[in-house]
Amino acid sequence: EAQVTQNPRYLITVTGKKLTVTCSQNMNHEYMSWYRQDPGLGLRQIYYSMNVEVTDKGDVPEGYKVSRKEKRNFPLILESPSPNQTSLYFCASTPRVGATYEQYFGPGTRLTVT
């Protein structure tokens, strides 16, 4: 089954404790991205990757890091989480640039930072 998986699905942590949210897709997609979703603000792109070792900032990259060492994986790293990073996070993948009509979202990770 074609899918994007994220782990963990739910996470409660404390300010300053480094965490990683994993994202993996099994569709051999080139393009992957991370979004956060906050009430009244919609989804906002954090980082994206057009292929292995190619990443770039989205609209709200502050406080986040990413890496793309393998095509299937695109982890989101919060080096020192703060309460304003409490949000619902989605990973997404598309086959390639220009194929946004085939974007698949992961199930989401609800993060709470206290």
Next chain:
Amino acid sequence: QKEVEQNSGPLSVPEGAIASLNCTYSDRGSQSFFWYRQYSGKSPELIMFIYSNGDKEDGRFTAQLNKASQYVSLLIRDSQPSDSATYLCAVERGGYNKLIFGAGTRLAVHP
């Protein structure tokens, strides 16, 4: 002004009626437009995309695009309670698959 604006709702319609969801965008150079459906606690699911002015129909869904007026709409015919969800409008900006999302309109279809 937000790049993509939607009325937050809720939009309440009776079962069997037509639900009309609207979205305006500010970047006149936008070329691609998408409608996603998101059930509470779930991930967004693409239901329609449109690139050209006019209407595009897929089953009970019709997307309408008017680039001159910078709006895109989604009509849902014969609305069902299972259509109750938040509908997100998204506009592709500048290539590289970059989508700008509206905050969404909550639709409630009541029996």
